[in-house]
Amino acid sequence: MSKSNNVYKDAFNRCLRLLDETKSLPSEPELGTLLGVSRTTVRSILARMEETGLIDWNKRNKTVLRAPRSEDFFPEEETDSLAEIIERSFMRRLLAGGAEAGMQINELELAREIGVGTTSVREFLIRFSRFGLIEKRRNSHWVLKGFTRAFALELTEIREIFELRSAAAFAALPEDSAVWADLDRLELEHRQLASEIATRFNEFSELDERFHRLIHRASHNRFIVDFYDVIAMIFHYHYQWNKAEERQRNEVAIQEHLAYIAALKSRDPGKVDAACRKHLKSARQTLLTSIPEGRQMQPA
Amino acid sequence: MSKSNNVYKDAFNRCLRLLDETKSLPSEPELGTLLGVSRTTVRSILARMEETGLIDWNKRNKTVLRAPRSEDFFPEEETDSLAEIIERSFMRRLLAGGAEAGMQINELELAREIGVGTTSVREFLIRFSRFGLIEKRRNSHWVLKGFTRAFALELTEIREIFELRSAAAFAALPEDSAVWADLDRLELEHRQLASEIATRFNEFSELDERFHRLIHRASHNRFIVDFYDVIAMIFHYHYQWNKAEERQRNEVAIQEHLAYIAALKSRDPGKVDAACRKHLKSARQTLLTSIPEGRQMQPA
DNA sequence: GTAATGTCTTTTATCGGGAAAAAACAATTT
């Protein structure tokens, strides 16, 4: 068992959803771009769809025969990549307590516990190391540095430096830049979310990330853009474990974003700086309150 | 052939150099710490030293019998770790022309060319990716982003932000902090190097790194400290390919460092800022002049 | 009784192999 076919399964599931909308599927290369996979995978998908009577496939003709049923889908858990599985397991262990700073991380043990090979775990740890939470001892184990208050403060310090710069660069972008349309679209989405906050408050997290990434991109600096990966990772898990007052926090954040957007549109550097600072300050506060002083983070 | 014993060979060579200085070697654990290896490796070293008649080894007694000869040493090239070998090969390819931005990187081909397994190459690429020079296409190849002028500008932009902050933090450190002694020591080394610049100018690179790392550490921010790895890597290779006017450049840099050190010692924020800016500006200039406009970097 | 040595166990670093997925090439179809 050398490689799971999760790419195929995930693409298959996504392709099933396309079936609802059309009477026939497009060409193989087109489907490939649509699903983000190679033609090889597309053909496997089509083959199975034909087998299970979902479509009639004859060269260029891919006629939809019936709507997909829930049994047609592959189980969700089989569509995740190994890297995702390992990350989730690792973060769960990290946040599920007992993860003291200084603790050593054992590749073999992790691999056995998750049920994967050591190579995948090693690759994950190397990739994960750039988040600043673990550190490698040469020829030896990894050391957990811990999800501490110090970590959160160091993270937000850089975030603030970078975002203030990016926001300033954003506001200085020429009138005809495409970003202004992107910003308008995001503003609209914010307003829609604000009006349905009671039911959709948990959709904020994803909108938040798109908004900040748009701003950071204005820096035109790959190190600033890449650094947002660290923030996104932390906030991703932060949102998962800290559900306390989630709705209210998100409501406040949306309003801050709207003020921030207005400031950007005004293109007044002073206003941009003020709105950005205000939002970053409350974001930092939110993160910090979820880390008890002098202890490790714990799930809510 | 699963793992080379370069750790042993490298430690053995370093241990040989200790033989010149003493009549007998210390205990195994002590040797281990001294050489940065485990006792297992220390014992392999001692075993070979006894075999080749370098020492007489009987439990606690490790008497030196003769001075090491050049044949006793393992060849230099056998002491490098695989990661170092791969990095060097990769950077040579990158700098040896023909490395256009957008080019795709083939793991298998690289592995075959260097003569190592794909796993090691994969791990190297993952580790290397944080330098911002390559990018991964999911389930597919890596893409070379190129050693371009844009890269150098993005890199130096962050460097300047971080170093100005770190320098300010450094100057604000309390009188009794240990860093002031470190700084004094570095100042002395700078003066010594300056006085023998004609013969030792190529030693500057290493001193430069230690100096800047000391300053960055004052930020107490792991992201700032870690970012210096990117700078160090780039400058390391930069120094290797751009030998033009090396002596003069280093002479100027040493003087800038001395002025920078004096500013830090004055603890006057204005002076620190000015000295830091001046040095960073010329460092950026040096880097930029080695990258021809609109083209890839080429070795000198 | 502390610290060293001797011995045994575990973990890391690395390889080769094999299935999944991508990519390249050839043959059709419109």
Next chain:
DNA sequence: AAATTGTTTTTTCCCGATAAAAGACATTAC
């Protein structure tokens, strides 16, 4: 002739296995 399908080759992803190196435990020496 441009795009699509059919076929073959190459590459990526991941595992299990193995030697090097680290680490743990037992024994001995001072």
